[in-house]
Amino acid sequence: MASVSPRFLKLPETSQLSLRDQICEVVSSAITSEALALDRPLPSCRELAEQLGVSRNTVFAAYNRLVDLELLVSRDRSGYFVAPQMAGLKKVSSRTASTPQQEVPCPVTFQTKNLMPIVNPLDWNAYPYPFIYNQIDPDLFPVDGWRECTRQALGRKKMTVWASDSVESDSPQLIKQLRQRLLNTRGIYANEDEILITLGSQNALYILGTIFAHSAKPVALEDPGFFGARNAFRLAGIEMIGVPIDSDGLIPSAIPAGCQLVFTTPSHQFPTMVTMSQQRREELLQTAEAKDFLIIEDDYEAEMNYVAKSSPSIRSMDKTGRVIYVGSLSKTISPGIRLGFIVAHRDIIREARVARGVMMRHPPTIVQEIVALFFQLGHYDSHLRNIERRYNKRWHTMNRAITKHLGMLLRTDSEGGTSFWLTGPDGFDASELTRRLREKGVLVDRGQDYYLKNDDKRSFRLGFAYVPVSKLEAGVEIIADEVRALL
Ligand SMILES: Cc1ncc(COP(=O)(O)O)c(C=O)c1O
Known part of the structure; x- marks a missing residue:
């Protein structure tokens, strides 16, 4: 029987996969789009190798991989065929994402147009x-260490840990590592129920915007300030008031009465980079008590100080439970892993956990496990x-x-x-x-x-x-x- 013509099996113009895997991709997608008949053999290894300009061994390896995956079967002296069970598979449409669709005007308007x-x-x-x-230099990233942690985290025995739905909980290993190796360097000693893992600090701010949106009181933010915080509060419909900064950071006496929250970036003010002085930190805490507001301390890049030692975090000085500490692993590990955390009074964390559960249940457990190992095995330090x-x-x-x-x-x-x-x-x-x-x-x-x-x-x-x-x-x-x- 004549085999399927090799001519319509083409490798992608660019791909990061190995040649063997590119052939697997091409053949498996031809199977799912019904482009390969069940009763005709696939091109022989020699024919396909010539057509694709690769070695016969590569095609052989790809076909055998697809046999292992039970997408193909090999029949003695007849060649490779689509596995019979693939006949019952629901076929994907040959229309691709790049097929132009007819444009229709969107029937609703959204408030996100007001975001930066x-x-x-x-x-x-x-x-x-x-x-x-907020981009890192990939040349500085310890790829081998990360790979080792990924390999260990993905171990078969650990599968129930990372493949299960963790409901609203976080990786206990990651919480432990954050407490032992990161938070204590900022003078913060928090219990497990005072910490919540988030998808970066951006997600932390979104969660906080959501749980504080019920109050009609405004939020005060540094001006100029972090647009990520502004966007989160704007989306939550919270009124915002700008507070000026000077060479010592945010000016507490300029915070108007009646605010529910004050957002600040004391380690390195965003975007001016000034560090809030110790005296200002104390003044801010006193003002928070006097004017009855909570403080969101976004402590990003706290570790990166080259001229003076890092100042203690405001959270570490807080005796009243008013400081909500937001941290991120974007600068120290990478922004692509999207991990951050909130440390706050347990009642705030409980609310935030419920809100996070509605948004996503929990950040991907496998990423949490890899990062926990990254700390545990000493790569982070x-x-x-x-x-x-x-x-x-x-x-x-x-x-x-x-x-x-x-x-x-x-x-x-x-x-x-x-x-x-x-x-x-x-x-x-x-x-x-x-x-x-x-x-x-x-x-x-x-x-x-x-x-x-x-x-x-x-x-x-x-x-x-x-x-x-x-x-x-x-x-x-x-x-x-x-x-x-x-x-
Ligand atoms: C003020 C501020 N906070 C936090 C972050 C980190 O954000 P994320 O953890 O969402 O990557 C950044 C990144 O640019 C930032 O500028």
């Missing part, structure tokens, strides 16, 4: 100088030391380059973190600067987006975590040329 989107291009890493934020050292070097290189080339701008003093905040004189348009720099292959974050009213265009931010140290000064020089042209 993340404006960086998706291909940001194709730019020669991506001075953007070793990686943290490594990135601290590398970012320290980049921070000082940037500091020098900014002093040398961008002295015409005001640089906000900071003690660490992974970015710098620069401000031009009155009338300076950093949004235009951002646009021009993009054409030159340089990405920077425009500051306008971080103001509650989007009304100040003078500032921009340079994140340096992704740019190698050897390219930092050259990038700053390009920025300086464009700044001069705009002044």
